[in-house]
Amino acid sequence: MDTNNLLRQLIMIGVGTTSLVAEKLREVTDEWVRNGQLNSDQARRFVDDLMGQLNSEQGKFEEQMQRQLRNAMQDLGVPQQSEMDELRGRLDRLERKLREIENQLWK
Known part of the structure; x- marks a missing residue:
């Protein structure tokens, strides 16, 4: 909607x-x-x-x-835009952290 x-x-x-x-x-x-x-x-x-x-x-x-x-x-239960933005930011940070860990493991 x-x-x-x-x-x-x-x-x-x-x-x-x-x-x-x-x-x-x-x-x-x-x-x-x-x-x-x-x-x-x-x-x-x-x-x-x-x-x-x-x-x-x-x-x-x-x-x-x-x-x-x-x-x-x-x-x-529809999330507000601010909640969605916060979750996107957290997801971006987690993906960055995961890439850093993967890069360290491959070195």
């Missing part, structure tokens, strides 16, 4: 949804301005405030998804 790809797809869904909401929100507020229910400054502030809240919630959602994905991977 490519977790980076999964996370990227989830984020893109969130970004796409936010863009769609922003577009529809602007359409609605433009209609309100045309009907005289709001002036253009009120509409702009309304859109800015709502989009700020949506962006804040999206950031919280992304953090929560990352945390849940990390927990799920840990529960499944």
